[in-house]
Amino acid sequence: MDRRGFVKLCTGTVLTAALSQSLRAQAEQIEACPSAKLVKADGSPLKASEIGLGEALVFAYPFNGVPCYLINLGNHTAHSQAMDSTDDGVYSNPPGVGKNNNLVAFIAICTHQLSYPTPEIAYLRYAHEGSELAGKPDRIICCAHGSIFDPAEGARVESGVAPAPLLPVALAYDAATDSLSATGIVGKAFIKRFFKNFKGELMERFGPGVYRQNVGETTKAIPLSQYSKDVPAC
Numbered sequence: 001m002d003r004r005g006f007v008k009l010c011t012g013t014v015l016t017a018a019l020s021q022s023l024r025a026q027a028e029q030i031e032a033c034p035s036a037k038l039v040k041a042d043g044s045p046l047k048a049s050e051i052g053l054g055e056a057l058v059f060a061y062p063f064n065g066v067p068c069y070l071i072n073l074g075n076h077t078a079h080s081q082a083m084d085s086t087d088d089g090v091y092s093n094p095p096g097v098g099k100n101n102n103l104v105a106f107i108a109i110c111t112h113q114l115s116y117p118t119p120e121i122a123y124l125r126y127a128h129e130g131s132e133l134a135g136k137p138d139r140i141i142c143c144a145h146g147s148i149f150d151p152a153e154g155a156r157v158e159s160g161v162a163p164a165p166l167l168p169v170a171l172a173y174d175a176a177t178d179s180l181s182a183t184g185i186v187g188k189a190f191i192k193r194f195f196k197n198f199k200g201e202l203m204e205r206f207g208p209g210v211y212r213q214n215v216g217e218t219t220k221a222i223p224l225s226q227y228s229k230d231v232p233a234c
C-alpha cells in the first residue's frame with residue numbers, strides 16, 4: 001500500500017472517546033480504520049469474558065504485518081489520558097473496554113528499536129506474573145534493551161530507553177455478543193517507519209505487499225506463547 005492508500009484507509013474519521021474536558025484540549029488522533037472483529041485461531045468468535053490474565057493475545061491490525069497485543073488487566077481499569085509519541089504527536093489513549101473496562105490493546109512494536117513479536121521470537125511481552133526486570137506484575141517488558149511499559153496507563157514508559165509509549169489500538173466492545181473489534185489506531189507515521197525498516201523481513205514472511213494489506217473483517221487473536229516459539233524472560 002502506498003502513502004495515499006494508507007491515508008485513505010486510516011484518516012476517514014477521528015474517533016471521539018468519552019474524555020474529560022482537559023483531555024479534549026489535547027489533540028485526539030485515534031485514526032479510524034476499517035473495523036476487524038477479533039476471532040480465535042479456528043475462526044470462531046473470541047469472547048471477551050474468555051480472555052485470560054496470563055499473557056497477551058497477538059493479533060494483526062490494521063495491516064497484516066502489524067502485530068498488536070490484547071491484554072486483560074484484571075482488576076486494573078485503564079483510563080484515558082494525554083500521551084506523546086515520537087512519530088505521531090500528542091494523542092489521548094482510548095480507555096479500556098469490556099464489562100470492567102480492563103481490556104486494552106497496543107501496537108506490539110517497541111518504540112525504541114522496533115522490536116516486535118515474530119513466529120520465531122518475542123522480546124516484547126506482557127508479564128502478568130511479574131518479571132525480574134520490572135520487579136512488579138502486569139507490565140509490558142521489552143527484553144531487547146530493557147524497557148518497561150505500564151498497560152494500565154496507556155503503555156507509558158515506566159523505565160528504560162524507549163522514547164515513547166507503545167501506541168494504542170482502539171477497541172469496541174459489543175455487550176450483546178461479548179465480542180471485540182479493533183476500530184482504529186494511533187501510529188500512522190510509526191507504522192510507515194516500521195514498514196520501511198523491516199520491508200525485506202515482512203515481505204519474506206507475508207509475501208510481497210501482503211504485509212501492507214488490510215486485515216479484512218476478522219483478525220485472529222492468538223496467545224503469545226503459541227504465536228512465538230521463544231518468549232524470553234528478563
Ligand code: FES
Nearest residue numbers: 110112113142145
Ligand atoms: S527495542 Fe525495546 S528496548 Fe530496545
